[in-house]
Amino acid sequence: xxxxxxxxxxxxxxxxxxxxxxxxxxxxxxxxLPGNANILDIGCGLGDTTMMLNRRFPNSAITGIxxxxxxxxxxxxxxxxxxPNLNFICADxxxxxxxxxxxxxxxxxxxLHHLVSAQDGLKEMKRVCKPGGIVFAQEPDINAIVSYxxxxxxxxxxxxxxxxxxxxxxxRKLISYFKQLQLHSIGxxxxxxxxxxxxxxxxxxxxxSVAIGEALLKNKLATKDEHxxxxxxxxxxxxxxxxxxxxxxxxxxxxxx
Numbered sequence: 001x002x003x004x005x006x007x008x009x010x011x012x013x014x015x016x017x018x019x020x021x022x023x024x025x026x027x028x029x030x031x032x033l034p035g036n037a038n039i040l041d042i043g044c045g046l047g048d049t050t051m052m053l054n055r056r057f058p059n060s061a062i063t064g065i066x067x068x069x070x071x072x073x074x075x076x077x078x079x080x081x082x083x084p085n086l087n088f089i090c091a092d093x094x095x096x097x098x099x100x101x102x103x104x105x106x107x108x109x110x111x112l113h114h115l116v117s118a119q120d121g122l123k124e125m126k127r128v129c130k131p132g133g134i135v136f137a138q139e140p141d142i143n144a145i146v147s148y149x150x151x152x153x154x155x156x157x158x159x160x161x162x163x164x165x166x167x168x169x170x171x172r173k174l175i176s177y178f179k180q181l182q183l184h185s186i187g188x189x190x191x192x193x194x195x196x197x198x199x200x201x202x203x204x205x206x207x208x209s210v211a212i213g214e215a216l217l218k219n220k221l222a223t224k225d226e227h228x229x230x231x232x233x234x235x236x237x238x239x240x241x242x243x244x245x246x247x248x249x250x251x252x253x254x255x256x257x
Contacts, residue, residue: 001067001093003114004164004215005208010046010074012211015204016110017048020250023191024052024109024138027252031134033057037104040128041065042093042121043111047075050086053107060104065091093121098128105129109138113170119177126181129257135183138252141171145205146246153233154245157209160222160230164215171251183255190252195245202245206234 007013033039037060041050044064053062062085066072075088091097093111106125112118118139125135142161147154162168178186195201209231216222222230237243 001114001116001166003067005211006214007068007071007211009207009211010071012204012207013045013071014048015200015207017046017052018200019193019204019247020109020138021048021052023189023193023250024049024252025056026191027138027189027254028056028136031056031105031254033060033104033134035059036061038102038130039063039105039107040096040098040103040125042096042106042108042125043114044075044088045071047079047086047088049107049109050075050088051079051083053105054083054086057105059085061085062087063103064088065093065096067092094124096124096128100127101130102128103130104133105136106133107136110140112137112139113142113165113167116166118167118170118173119180122177122181126183126257131257133257134254135178135181135257136252136254137174137178138250139171139174140168140248140250142168142248145248147237148244151233151237151243153209153230153237154205156230157205157234158248160212160216161208163221164212164219171249174251174253178253178255181255183257186253186255188251188253191250193247195247196241196243201247202238202243205245206231206238209234 039062041064050064
């Protein structure tokens with residue numbers, strides 16, 4: 001995994017979950033799983049997606065995995081006493097520590113674009129999915145962060161994201177990848193979010209600009225001063241209710257094994 005975001009402010013992950021949850025639930029609205037389904041949530045972070053899946057598919061056993069031990073520790077601490085059906089472990093998305101044919105639903109959201117090979121990640125997802133089970137991926141296509149009035153900071157932030165992420169355009173490739181895996185009954189959904197007044201989306205983008213700072217400097221993609229200007233401009237947009245931000249499309253694709 002090529003994870004170039006410094007997750008020192010955990011609020012950023014919660015904000016992303018707030019932004020994406022309505023889009024994810026819309027994509028999942030017609031899904032039906034067997035009673036007591038076994039679900040895997042890959043790239044669960046703080047467990048926001050795991051909790052969403054728990055609400056959407058009650059009475060399921062759900063395992064969340066993430067490569068960041070500190071995030072897994074938080075997710076475990078926040079859910080252990082209230083949700084005994086949830087389990088969190090630290091694991092590699094490219095080498096899942098599960099037997100073949102283990103899960104009724106294998107879910108990932110905004111994880112594949114950090115992997116050195118999204119296709120290998122999807123192969124692992126298919127491997128651990130039961131015959132007749134569902135593989136589901138939701139990923140961004142970070143072609144542009146649109147703003148009005150137009151913002152140089154949004155354009156620059158978008159350029160940096162494309163350079164830092166393993167594949168910022170993986171969203172547009174998912175349907176093809178699912179077909180190559182010979183998954184059946186492939187479905188798809190696309191959604192986005194508009195931010196105007198100070199809200200989760202605008203705050204999330206500003207916080208992300210802070211979180212990528214170390215990687216920008218390490219890879220010599222920006223100077224410290226250039227990064228500070230970027231952060232200041234995006235924080236200014238965050239506090240300006242007259243600036244409209246449109247999130248890049250979020251593309252969900254699913255198929256049956």
